[in-house]
Each structure stands twice: as C-alpha cells, then as structure tokens.
Amino acid sequence: MRVTRGAQGLVRTAVVVRAGAAPLWWLGVVAAAVGVLPVGFTGRRIGVLGGAVLFLVVAAAVAYSRRQRYVRLTRGASRAGKFDVLQDRQVTVRNWRRGHRWWLALAFLAAVGSSFAVPAAGGMALAGAGAGLWLKAAWLGRREQRESALLWLRVDWLGPRAGAPVGKRVKGYRATGTAAGDAAPGGARRR
Structure with a gap:
C-alpha cells in the first residue's frame, strides 16, 4: 500500500x-x-407469493451487484494519511438518510400504491433491497477482516446526496488498521 499525502475527510465504505x-x-x-x-387485481395469495419471490430476487441482485468494482477498488487501496479525518459512523448514516429521504418516501409510496394491483409485493421488494444492502455490507466486512484493513473513501466523492461508494466519482479507497474509527468491519457499531 502506498501512503497518500494531504489531509482528506474519509467515510467508511x-x-x-x-x-x-x-x-x-x-x-x-x-x-x-x-x-x-387491499385485495388487488391478483388477490392476496398470489401477491404475497409473488412478493416473496421478489424479495429473494431483489435481495440477491442488490447483494451481488457491482462486486467486481468493489474488489478492484479494494485491491488498489492506498494507506490513509496521518492527517486524514475519519468521519463518525453516526454522521455518515445521518448524511446518507438525509440525502435519500425523498427517494425513500417515494419508494414507500410506490410500494404501497402497487398493492392495489399486487398486494404486498412492492413492500416485500423494498424490504429485499434493505436485506441485500445488509448482505453486501456483511460481505465487505468479511473482506476487511480477511485483509485486516478497514476501507474508506473520500467524503467529497460521495457528493451532496451521498452517492454510491463505487460510483464514477470514486477513484480509489484508502485503508486503515481495524482499530480505526467507531465502526466495526462491515459497518456495524463497535461493541
């Protein structure tokens, strides 16, 4: 790993x-x-069964999407500088949720609205997206533990809406030891 110069604000991937x-x-x-x-066009039974399938498909799609990009950025990670500022976990979570609050509200309304056609399916798909993100974070945590390095990226690369940690603006990750920051491998709170 190479050492980078110049202080940057870093956020945990x-x-x-x-x-x-x-x-x-x-x-x-x-x-x-x-x-x-609501009974919907399809009926409750078909809606719930279709929702269960959607839950699994969406969870798998979210969990496995863009993994190659994560791996590429992880392999090229440089060591965090001495003066880099590590953002707290709580600040990161709050910023992400503020940046996405309207998208979350629209997704919720769309999921409820779709229930008049296919009961419960939209909500189960939304829950599947959440489960997929949790699985992806757990996968990243296992990589961090295996490599004994926590992965960070520059705050300014996420943008005002806290974009994707593998978006086009992200040029590379930085790495620290596993004791850095207030979040455990995988992004959970430290115990």
Whole structure:
C-alpha cells in the first residue's frame, strides 16, 4: 500500500452501504403490512407469493451487484494519511438518510400504491433491497477482516446526496488498521 499525502475527510465504505439497509427494510415491512389490506387485481395469495419471490430476487441482485468494482477498488487501496479525518459512523448514516429521504418516501409510496394491483409485493421488494444492502455490507466486512484493513473513501466523492461508494466519482479507497474509527468491519457499531 502506498501512503497518500494531504489531509482528506474519509467515510467508511461499509457504513455507506449499510446506511440504507434499515430504512429500506422497515419501510418495506410497513408497506407490505399495509399492502396486504387491499385485495388487488391478483388477490392476496398470489401477491404475497409473488412478493416473496421478489424479495429473494431483489435481495440477491442488490447483494451481488457491482462486486467486481468493489474488489478492484479494494485491491488498489492506498494507506490513509496521518492527517486524514475519519468521519463518525453516526454522521455518515445521518448524511446518507438525509440525502435519500425523498427517494425513500417515494419508494414507500410506490410500494404501497402497487398493492392495489399486487398486494404486498412492492413492500416485500423494498424490504429485499434493505436485506441485500445488509448482505453486501456483511460481505465487505468479511473482506476487511480477511485483509485486516478497514476501507474508506473520500467524503467529497460521495457528493451532496451521498452517492454510491463505487460510483464514477470514486477513484480509489484508502485503508486503515481495524482499530480505526467507531465502526466495526462491515459497518456495524463497535461493541
């Protein structure tokens, strides 16, 4: 690993990935519960069975999407500089949720609205997206533990809406030891 010069604000990659898991999961669960009330065009039974399939498909798609880019950025990670500022986990989560609050609200409304056609399916798909993000964060955590290095990226590369940690603006990751920051490997709170 090479050492980079110049202080930068750094945010944990796994925390950014994990930040959307809880709101998507809970909004999906609520939307599915509300979505069971209308009979819809397909009927409740078909809606719930279709929703279960959607849950699995969306969770797998989200969990496995863009993994090659994560691996490429991880392999090219440079060592974080002495004066780099590591952002707290709570700040990262709050910023992600603020940047995505309107998208989350629209996704929830779309999931509830789709229940009039296919009961509960939209909510279960939304919950699947949350589960997929959690699985992706867990996968990143296993990589961090195996390599004994936590992965970070520059805050300014995420943009005002806290974009994807593998987006076009992201040129590379930085690495620190596993004791750095206030989040464990995978982005969970340290115990």
